[in-house]
Amino acid sequence: MNEERISLDELPRWEGSRTALMACTVAGAAGLALTAIGYLFDARRTMLSYLVAFLYFLGLTLGMLALNMAKYAARARWHIVIRRAIEAVHAPLPALAVLFIPIALAARKIYVWIDPPAGLDKEVLHNIEHKHGYLNFPGFVWRSVVYFAVWLLISELLFRHSVAQDEDGSPRWTASNRRWGSVGLPLVAIAATFAAFDWVMSLNPTWYSTLFGVYFLTGSFVAGLSLLVLILTFVRGPGVVGSLVKKPHFHNVGKLLLAFVCFWGYIAFSQYMLMYHANLPEEVPWFLVRTHGSWRPFAFLLAFGRFILPFLALLSRDLKLRPRALSVVAAWLLFMHLIDLIWLVFPSAQMRDFGMKWSPASLGLHWTLITAFVGVGGVWAACALWRLQGKYLVPVGDPYLEDSLRYVQP
Amino acid sequence: MKRLVLAEFAEPEPLVEAARKLRESGREGLDAYSPYPIHGIDEALQLPRSKVPLVALIAGLAGATGGYVLQWWTNAIDYEINVANRPPHAWPTNIPVTFESGVLVCVLTIFFGSLFYFFGLPRTYHPVFEAEAFRSASLDKFWISAELREGEEPGDLERALRELGAGRVTHVKEED
Incomplete structure (x- = not known):
């Protein structure tokens, strides 16, 4: 064991990769430019595509921010060697704050409650009017600002303190982050819950589910963990950092993944089953649209692809100990998260049936789904790479790093 | 001896x-x-x-199947009742009990199975x-x-x- 241990003093700073940074920036710029062109042809569906892409990368970011906060709150030590990878995923949050601006500017195109067309059902118009105290455009904007303020505060503090600790190795950064992590957990979670209400649930202003924020957050957390698995598998190997990440670290992330795949299955089914059971006319249309017609295959794909199959695969202990096999499951779950978001967002796009009415919806997918995904993802990844430049890829100043390197399964 | x-x-x-x-x-x-x-x-x-995981799997599946069949047979076959106009065989509402009975049978089986079979209790000597x-x-x-x-x-x-x-x-x- 000892001979493969690398002296921490030899750990180099990461000089960054100009090629990767350039590739991400170009892909991001090109993707966003094409999406802007798509906006000229079909503003509504382009904005929905953009919303899906934005939520996807926001989810990854918030998921790993939640993991980082939880680790600090629990005073965990095993994860320290992989903490910079976790931080790398939540570091590009400022880029997302900027990328939110188009959504605020074009909100009218997708949120029917901002400017309800007179042709809507009288019941629905009355319903929207009734919710005006919460669902109004100024409120939407200032609440969004508050969400980002809360997330940015916690995310930046955790990241900057951690990087500062690389330089001086002072334990006070850990102490400070433990406080901020504990304070941040409820704040970030509440902000994310309301963000999910405002940005996704209000696409259909007459439908509501109190579980919706949890649904979005849990799905995002699973996706964030999956990305973490992919990053760790990618860096694993003879490299300086890769050799420090051992099987027990993978096993732990795999176990978390299993736990949250189960949790997603639990809350997703609960949300569905409770509405099915109550059978209330203002609740069920949302699910009827999503489980019938063109969207039926999506619902089955999610039930099997996002819960049953990954659950059975991740039950295996051997699989969780094999980084490559675990990566296959993780990549699949990342794809499923995208399918999930499309399934949440697009059926609401018809802007036709609200309230108690429903009719089978066509898929109505748009090519900008691809360009927006590449665009937002490119900018997001470029921001992550840029922020990691010149930093250590392992938190070398953390007083508990040695504990993490020694970590074996208890 | x-x-x-x-x-x-x-x-x-x-x-x-x-x-x-x-x-x-x-x-x-x-x-x-x-x-x-x-x-x-x-x-x-x-x-x-260890054989315990296999026993747990079999017991869990048996319990879940039993739980589901019980609900299906009582609600959809033996004595149909129209509840909130759901179909008599409304599978989503059967899932919680199916899950719970699977867990129950699984846990009881591995607990008592371990005690009396794997651990060989009651063993006085x-x-x-x-x-x-x-x-x-x-x-x-x-x-x-x-x-x-x-x-x-x-x-x-x-x-x-x-x-x-x-x-x-x-x-x-x-x-x-």
């Missing part, structure tokens, strides 16, 4: 090492006793993979209890037991165990 040689170790690591060496020398009927689980002892004794010193196995010492072959004298095996680091060494005979 079993005859066992018992050896006490102060630390778990030498016990694991002794278990491995004895097994490699062809000794059969080895067992280890410890106040807490020891890492590596399964490999050292080459214990077979075991040859190791012939040795008074063996009490320390439930306190702070680690014991290994090895079966003596037919007609074999305990002397050689006891010496071998002492060389492997055992403290107290003794041999016991199962009562008829």
Whole structure:
């Protein structure tokens, strides 16, 4: 064991990769430019595509921010060697704050409650009017600002303190982050819950589910963990950092993944089953649209692809100990998260049936789904790479790093 | 009538090492006793993979199937009731009870199955209890037991165990 241990003093700073940074920036710029062109042809569906892409990368970011906060709150030590990878995923949050601006500017195109067309059902118009105290455009904007303020505060503090600790190795950064992590957990979670209400649930202003924020957050957390698995598998190997990440670290992330795949299955089914059971006319249309017609295959794909199959695969202990096999499951779950978001967002796009009415919806997918995904993802990844430049890829100043390197399964 | 040689170790690591060496020398009927689980002892004794997960899976699936069939048969076949105009066979509403009954049957099976089958309870006598010193196995010492072959004298095996680091060494005979 000892001979493969690398002296921490030899750990180099990461000089960054100009090629990767350039590739991400170009892909991001090109993707966003094409999406802007798509906006000229079909503003509504382009904005929905953009919303899906934005939520996807926001989810990854918030998921790993939640993991980082939880680790600090629990005073965990095993994860320290992989903490910079976790931080790398939540570091590009400022880029997302900027990328939110188009959504605020074009909100009218997708949120029917901002400017309800007179042709809507009288019941629905009355319903929207009734919710005006919460669902109004100024409120939407200032609440969004508050969400980002809360997330940015916690995310930046955790990241900057951690990087500062690389330089001086002072334990006070850990102490400070433990406080901020504990304070941040409820704040970030509440902000994310309301963000999910405002940005996704209000696409259909007459439908509501109190579980919706949890649904979005849990799905995002699973996706964030999956990305973490992919990053760790990618860096694993003879490299300086890769050799420090051992099987027990993978096993732990795999176990978390299993736990949250189960949790997603639990809350997703609960949300569905409770509405099915109550059978209330203002609740069920949302699910009827999503489980019938063109969207039926999506619902089955999610039930099997996002819960049953990954659950059975991740039950295996051997699989969780094999980084490559675990990566296959993780990549699949990342794809499923995208399918999930499309399934949440697009059926609401018809802007036709609200309230108690429903009719089978066509898929109505748009090519900008691809360009927006590449665009937002490119900018997001470029921001992550840029922020990691010149930093250590392992938190070398953390007083508990040695504990993490020694970590074996208890 | 079993005859066992018992050896006490102060630390778990030498016990694991002794278990491995004895097994490699062809000794059969080895067992280890410890106040807490020891890492590596399964490999050292080459214990077979536990059957508990398989039992749990079968019991869980049986319980879940039973739970589902019960609801389906009572609600959709035997006595149909129209509840909130859902179809008589409304599968989503059956899932919670299906899950719960699967867990219940699984847990009860592995709990009682372990107690009465895998642990062999209620077992009122075991040859190791012939040795008074063996009490320390439930306190702070680690014991290994090895079966003596037919007609074999305990002397050689006891010496071998002492060389492997055992403290107290003794041999016991199962009562008829």
